[in-house]
Amino acid sequence: MKRFRLGALALLTAGLAIPLAAPAGASGGTFFPYSQPGTPASPSYTGISCVIDFSSVPDYSTVTSVTSATCGVTVVFSVPMIKFSVPDTWLVWGSGPNVESSTPAVLYSWTGVDSVTMTYYKAGRPLSPAGRRTVGVEVMQNWSAFSGSASTEDFTATFTGAGGGTDGVVSRTVSSELQPITDPSHSALLFGARTKTIPKVASLTITGSNNSDIGVYSGADNSFAVAQIRV
Numbered sequence: 001m002k003r004f005r006l007g008a009l010a011l012l013t014a015g016l017a018i019p020l021a022a023p024a025g026a027s028g029g030t031f032f033p034y035s036q037p038g039t040p041a042s043p044s045y046t047g048i049s050c051v052i053d054f055s056s057v058p059d060y061s062t063v064t065s066v067t068s069a070t071c072g073v074t075v076v077f078s079v080p081m082i083k084f085s086v087p088d089t090w091l092v093w094g095s096g097p098n099v100e101s102s103t104p105a106v107l108y109s110w111t112g113v114d115s116v117t118m119t120y121y122k123a124g125r126p127l128s129p130a131g132r133r134t135v136g137v138e139v140m141q142n143w144s145a146f147s148g149s150a151s152t153e154d155f156t157a158t159f160t161g162a163g164g165g166t167d168g169v170v171s172r173t174v175s176s177e178l179q180p181i182t183d184p185s186h187s188a189l190l191f192g193a194r195t196k197t198i199p200k201v202a203s204l205t206i207t208g209s210n211n212s213d214i215g216v217y218s219g220a221d222n223s224f225a226v227a228q229i230r231v
Contacts, residue, residue, distance in 0.1 A: 136192020
């Protein structure tokens, strides 16, 4: 099969692997975004969450949910996702300290889909919501590697409680460059957070908009991929 048409990404708002200040609209002292995943020596976000491993799913497979018995959680997607692997079928991802791995398995929202909601359920109990204190994903935009120019895209992550209220919102602008990547900060970025609110986070919605690459090459749009799904 042919390699998927994707290019490199830069996320210009990388910060420290510690909680950031709560964004506008979040209750003070209850919502703590993370900009980087941390390291084994300084785990922070990764030390208080569990990653769902879907690397065994064959590339190009359609995925509607992923489950981890270790995490005790099933994540259900609002739209079918397509599984790829870096670098074999998805060209690039990023490097530390912005991401956990430069060669992750990823799930792509497919062309024309600019918003995906991930809802958390107890593993083996599809009707039982699994509210979580800490959730997140790494995100990279889809863009044409043949556009001949860099592109930017805005992303918003909305963390929603079981009652339907918004626990917090994180918004960042994603930028990309043609291969080879010359700036190590050009990388997928973490959209993760910890909350002290009641009820806990029941779902996470990632939305992409304003992709400057739209129209430059057929197929470039606001779609995106996610990796390192943590709960």
